[in-house]
Amino acid sequence: MRERRATTGFKVAGIATGKSNGAKSSRKEPIKATNPKQTVTKSKKRAAPAQEEVEDDLEDFGNVEIDINSDEEDEEIDENDAEESDNEVEEFPEDQSEGEDVAADENEDEDEEEEEDDDYMAGDSLDEEDWNEEVKISNDSQRPTKLPEIEADYDSDSSTEDVENTVGNVPMEWYDDFPHIGYDIDGKRVLRPAKGDELEKFLSTMDDPDSWRSVAVDKEGKDMVLNDEELDIIRRIQGGDIPDADYNPYEPTVEWFSSKKEVMPLSAAPEPKRRFIPSKWEAKKVMKIVRAIRTGRIVPRKPATEKPRFYNLWGDEDEPREDHIMHIPAPKMKLPEHDESYNPPEEYLPSEQEIQAWKDLDPEDRPKNYLPTKYNSLRQVPAYGRFIQERFERCLDLYLAPRVRKNRLNIDPDSLIPKLPSPKDLQPFPTQQSISYEGHTGRIRCFSLDPIGLYMISGSDDQTVRLWEIATGRCLNTWTFDGVIQSIAWNPNRDLCMFAVSVGHGNVTLITPPRIGSPEQISLTDEYIQQGYAAMSTAASDDKEARNPIPWIKPNVSDQEKLGYRVHLSHTQAVKQITWHRKGDYFATVAPDAKNLAVLIHQITKYQTQAPFRKLKGLVQRVMFHPTKPLFFVATQLYVRVYNLMKQELIKTLQSGVKWISSLDVHPGGDNVIVGSYDKRLCWFDLDLSARPYKTLRYHSQAIRQVTFHRRYPLFASASDDGSIQIFHGMVYNDLLQNPLIVPVKILRGHSVVNSLGVLDIEFHPTQPWIVSSGADHSLRLWT
């Protein structure tokens, strides 16, 4: 609390007080800080009597202090006060005679202000008991301690000097005609001291050793002796120095106000006046409250009206509000099942092992947090030990568990399966195995059916080629080679009887199997071959031997007759595929490793070999002649390119989207292509539609080895390393607007998987809805 010394004022409380006493005391007391409020009010009063209202407030407040000199003031205030009821007086202590009490009073006032402040802010109001209590507290804490008096000097000598002559600062010649030179403090004349004549002056100067330092003073009328200090000053002034001897003009400067921030501010500014005045506005505020309390507008300590704790919260007109779209209501508690019963059916009781298993689990992992137990009567059921914990867990779940709305699909899974025509309606197609062709002892990589569909040749890793009669399964002939049979293909021309076989590291041999063909066929085949020889010999004579990239070699006569060999072509690299043109004159070979000679087209009638591509992009996997047009399909790892052989240009690039194409077949109509891949996919391209697959199917669990179309029936099939053959019904319509219909009709299983190789080759029968397959399990099967 602020220290305040207020002895000059007293309370105005309706009773007049002795003014003279107060006045005297005020005179004698050294005034350090009078309560300035009085002066303020006084001046205001005098200036504007209209402001009496303000005064009213203040006097009510009771700490208005008035200077003794303003008599009228007192009266005025008295009058004002008299208007108020007398009772109020009691509230404010009247003891003004003793300074201490007044001080206490004032302290109390201030306390009250603060108190009221607090209370008012809190929405409460004053209480008399509280009031008194506060007063007491302030009395105790505010016991005045004697402090030393403060001298109000400002280093000026003049104030302390004892001045006899009081005329002040007037020209002394005014007194020249008078016997006195002024007046003393009591108003009596100060007589001019007697002045001697010049002689006396002289004598005195002679006698007095201090005469040289004496100066005449007009006011005193006598001489004054200058002391050493004064002389020194005179000397300094004469010498042009600074009169003060102690003054050092070259003192080091002290940076009081620097950029450095001090912890304690070094301001010696005197405390401002406002610190010692009670706030007028606060007083106003408080008085407002006090008046409100008096008139009863504010009831202090009013007990809060008891509102009923519960009432009708929901009106009848409440409309159900739709839940916010993001609101996820908490799931309800799980309802108990039979096994939670105190007396469950016997079959719900866990066995010993189940109990042990339950106990061994972590509590979080247990599917149910209780063990079904049976009690014979309700009386025996004990308290459930984890009741509180479970409720607590539920609480935690309610406010800590993240909620997410899970859309439970309520779909019948069977509805997802597309509705397809029944396979029964799409017959015929091969459904079961009918013949197995036994004889090979190695995996059968390739086989080929003759264009009529009577015979079949197969090539195996046991280095033999076998000729089979399809209908009976009889082996008609066997050729043994000195290498693995890579590929084999029967000439599709029905008038010829010839097949090409690729053996080992690039040897391709054309063979006419003995004792099979009709005489016409044999003669025509011979003719073909002879034409070739003739052409070759003319070419050789034309010195254009270099034209053929690979040599055509005539086999020796014994082989020709015995085994039916016609021509050998020796490639530089292993030939993986041989494919015939439909007319049977041309055939193409693929030797993927042979770089620019990877794809070669051979013509039998001319014994001529061409490399149609100067440079090949990518590793060639398969090639295929178009069934009707002079088009040539080349399948590399990722793309299938379609070239026109006549115009020698690229027509189209089919983008398969698969990683590694393994097989390729062209629909007999010529507008659709299927591609099988090592990454288990089968792509159906509609050449008229797009360069991208019309349909990509993935159903095999292993790589697809071979895909093939049936030449007559709307069937196609794929063979895979998972040992299965998938037969499809693939109908292509003449109407360009209608998409091809693809319906899976049959899965043929029978081949076993050896060294993760299953079915290696398949081919449809040229006329019947049959399919022949060869596998890594050394078997060759006919499915009808």
Next chain:
Amino acid sequence: MAKIQKKGKKGAAANFVTRNQALKKLQISLADFRRLCILKGIYPREPRNKKKANKGSTAPVTFYYHKDIQYLLHEPVLHKFREYKAFAKKLAKVMAKGQYSTAKSLEEHNKPVYSLDHIVKERYPTFVDAVRDLDDALSMLFLFATMPVTDKISREVVEDCQRLTAEFQIYVMKSRSLRKVFFSIKGIYYQAEIKGQTVTWLVPYQFAQTVPTDVDFRVMLTFLEFYRTLVGFINFRLFSEINLIYPPTLDLIKYEGAAGFNALILEAMHKTAPDAESKFDTEMVEAEKEESPEDVARKAASKERLKTLGNKVAELQGSTDTDRIDEDVQDEAEETALDEFKATAPTVAAVDGDDNMVTLSQIQAASTEIQELQNLFSRSVIFLSRETPRYALEFIIRSFGGQVSWDETVGTGAPFLENDEKITHQVCDRPTQGHRFLNRTYIQPQWVADSINSRKLVISDNYAPGRMLPPHLSPFVEAKEGDYVPSTGLEEEDETFEGETEDINPDDIEEQDDEEVDSADEEDEEEEEEAKAAVAPKKVVKEDHETELQAEAAGVAFTEYAEKKPAKKAPKAAAGKKRTAKEIEEEEAKELASIMMSNKQKKLYTKIKYSQNKKSEEVDPLQAAKLEQKKQNIAKAKTNANKRSKK
């Protein structure tokens, strides 16, 4: 060109905030935030894509919905929390200065108090919404009503819980809205139907709860704070709907005498006109109030209240005197109402046509069924022995219109004594009784629950004291196709109904036992086969059972029946084989067709199939257990039969 969307302005990034962000925004402590979340019912969310919601980070964080947090910013309770914080500081300051009187006045006048009324209204805009979410609230209140008073759980809280639960129970009893009861190992589950909503709650058995140390009671108490408010408002509404004044006054004498919810004195509202609807309520109230004049003399504290009550009773006691008459009147009224309904139904149907007749009769059936259930015990007067759980049973029985009394040692206010003539049933839980009254049935408590769950008074012989009780099944399980349905005591009951003479003569049954056991054996084997072959064999078994019973009723010998049966079965078995071939074909067709599915569809298909398989796996073990159990039973029966034959 469309405006370029800035990152983080839309979608998950804008919709979700992490918990820390929320705290920063609200400027409150975690503890306050959690309290607020509990009170406001705000919960964390799981965004579909966490990465998008958390600025590309996949660190595990809790997300809240952004708008939830924004709504919290304007929450009055949040401001009160802040005010309280300031108040606590002030108080601490004053206390440190030793100004105790100031502290006291601060505490008295300046303490911020918050109410949760607006939150209740906000979370449950309609009354029905509130009732729907009553499950957790009731379970919590019933738990805390039995909690011991500790330093964390204050006496007021426990007493408030006791009171609120008692009030709720009174409503359930008065409105007879209880539907299902289940005695589990955890406690007693009740299910009531209030305003068309099913409300299920769990009440622990009457034991002193041991307060665990690993439970944070601050969380529980915050929940409880909200639930108390919620249930209070709901009770108010429920009471006003049955024309009772809320809150009911507490009769201290009865309360101290462990009268339970009987200690609450119910008063009807003045303004209600004595129309047909309110008659029921006033009568019920009257029955409640009849003991009150005696209390007036006893206790001075509740004197004034009771005086007025006495007047009211005098007013109301114009027509009837005893409970009996009341109820008779009530029953009559109900019957007449039903009759009228029946009379009107056909005429309406005749006018409207056949379709409407079906629906009307359905409605009628449903309503009569409910009414019958509500008056299940209306003709029984039940006395509870002192070893039975009195509060629970009293609540259950009175909820179904029964009259209950109990031993004086269990609590005051028993309406009649044990030797009263009108008692029809006595519930007891001891194997032997000292004195048995001949004109009443002695039953175990499970009879009450089983009767309610089967919606009829079950045969009490199975529930006689000391007898092995039939299994008590959960009424909440709804058996779906393929689920295992355990056998209840009810099936056997039907049999006993049909041939009661057999039941009286146990020897007769045992004579037949040998045959039955053999045939049962065969049946079981058949069943096993079927179980293996088909997914839902239960129906078949049931059908068999029915036909068997029919045959029995027709007087066909069992052996004959058994001979007939395989003949019937043979074609079935053949059909089964064929079907398997067909199934294989179908499966193959499916496999083929699935080739043509798109990738997306294929994934979905495999997912659904996987979950279906998992579900069926879950069901299977029980099925096996059941079969095993049956086998054991048969083995037991066989040994028993052997013993008998040896004798």
